[in-house]
Amino acid sequence: MAIDPQRLKLQLAELTALADQPERLLRATLELLELYQVRRRAAGRVQASAPPPVLRGIVRALGSRLQHDPQATERVIVALWGSGRSEARSLAVQLLGEQPTELAPDLVERWTHSAVRLDQMRELAAVGLRGWRRAAPDRFLERCSNWLGSKHRLVGLFALRAAVRDDEFENLPRIYQLAGQLGGNLRGRPRRAMLELLKSMARRAPTETAQFLREADLQGGASMARLIGEVLPSLPNEQRAALRGQNGIIPARTKRQHAAERKN
Numbered sequence: 001m002a003i004d005p006q007r008l009k010l011q012l013a014e015l016t017a018l019a020d021q022p023e024r025l026l027r028a029t030l031e032l033l034e035l036y037q038v039r040r041r042a043a044g045r046v047q048a049s050a051p052p053p054v055l056r057g058i059v060r061a062l063g064s065r066l067q068h069d070p071q072a073t074e075r076v077i078v079a080l081w082g083s084g085r086s087e088a089r090s091l092a093v094q095l096l097g098e099q100p101t102e103l104a105p106d107l108v109e110r111w112t113h114s115a116v117r118l119d120q121m122r123e124l125a126a127v128g129l130r131g132w133r134r135a136a137p138d139r140f141l142e143r144c145s146n147w148l149g150s151k152h153r154l155v156g157l158f159a160l161r162a163a164v165r166d167d168e169f170e171n172l173p174r175i176y177q178l179a180g181q182l183g184g185n186l187r188g189r190p191r192r193a194m195l196e197l198l199k200s201m202a203r204r205a206p207t208e209t210a211q212f213l214r215e216a217d218l219q220g221g222a223s224m225a226r227l228i229g230e231v232l233p234s235l236p237n238e239q240r241a242a243l244r245g246q247n248g249i250i251p252a253r254t255k256r257q258h259a260a261e262r263k264n
Helices: 005-016 020-035 052-066 070-082 087-098 103-113 118-128 130-135 136-146 153-164 171-182 188-204 205-221 222-234 237-245 251-264
Strands: 038-042 044-048
Touching: 005 020, 005 052, 020 052, 020 070, 020 087, 052 070, 070 087, 070 103, 087 103, 087 118, 103 118, 103 130, 103 153, 118 130, 118 153, 130 136, 130 153, 130 188, 130 237, 136 153, 136 171, 153 171, 153 188, 171 188, 171 205, 188 205, 188 222, 205 222, 205 237, 222 237
Parallel strands: none
Antiparallel strands: 038 044
């Protein structure tokens, strides 16, 4: 269905009137999403989703209606997530991202404890924690530290990367400390998440990241050396050249890659 702004405004008003009835609100939200659903072909598959203006409208309307009622907010967010529908879960994450309280990390921890897709975990860590991360950065870092030492390590790494990518977040030294404590002995998804974090750090603060990598190389083994070699392309030429010139910081495999680059 084509979007008629006036009609959508009335539909959103009807939706927010159900804010104190989570089950009815959930049904009405799913019906509204289906009404505006657009089918697209992507990666060889047909995908159906509501247009971004509809999704943004729902988030704004519900956020405004619920902002002074934390209990209703939690009920609505939990109901949307509990539906299992991708779009409803995305709405839940965006609403959660507006919450400046401990509700955000508590729900993120609860939901990532169960089986969720990797893209949903990323969204939870980046968007779902946004409001709380900005309101309580010290508590955010404390919780991330706890996650990194537990079965929630992956969400902790995703959360730190989102903080690095947020220009409003300033306590980068603490993130360097947390990354240094993990070291390079990671495998699988945590290693890839660590690599993404280090690359984001390199782009935001190249000088500080180069110093961090230099110190990490002195303390780490072959695993850290390989990780550092993969981060190097994300650094500006000046920092990259300085690290390449350091005694042995570039592992043999990465040296071969650099030689191949020069030939090309």
